[in-house]
Amino acid sequence: MPHIHVEYSNNIKNIDAKQVLKTLNHTLFATGHVSSALDIKSRAVCQQDWLIGLEPDETQAYVHIKLSLLSGRSLETQAEISEQLLQALQQVLPAQSGMTVQMCVEVLEMTKTTYSKQLVQA
Known part of the structure; x- marks a missing residue:
């Protein structure tokens, strides 16, 4: 926890998804609202x-980030x-x-009482 899901349209050129994820992870951690960088899990899907709209148009594209956080943070946060x-993505x-x-x-927001996590080390 937290989880970052990035989805983007396949017409976006030269996107380095791993670099996008790294940048987003660093940005999220730098906010000070995540206690450990190892808690951040991110993934990207093309x-x-x-x-977009009513008819196919290759001049339109999107990148959508979903950030899932445990409940308890203010709306301002x-x-x-x-x-x-958003600024980091830009x-x-x-x-x-x-x-x-x-x-x-x-x-x-994910409800703390219903979120389960287990670390498994071999």
Whole structure:
């Protein structure tokens, strides 16, 4: 906990998903609202099947970040984290010539009492 899910349309060029994840993890940890960097788990998925609007348009693209946090943080804190992740994404995503890219951050709360986690070491 927390979890970062990044989804992006497959028409985005030259995206380095691992670098995006690394940047987002560093940004989230730097907010001071995560006690250990090892608690952050992130993943990225390139979406092959997507549609923005009513008809296919290759000049439209998106990157959507879902950040799942345990409940208990104020709305102000959630908004601050959301804005910082959006700024980090804008810095790490290469410019997409001739395209409009919708960049979004969605913060989701997970209820502490129903979240389970176990560390398994071999």
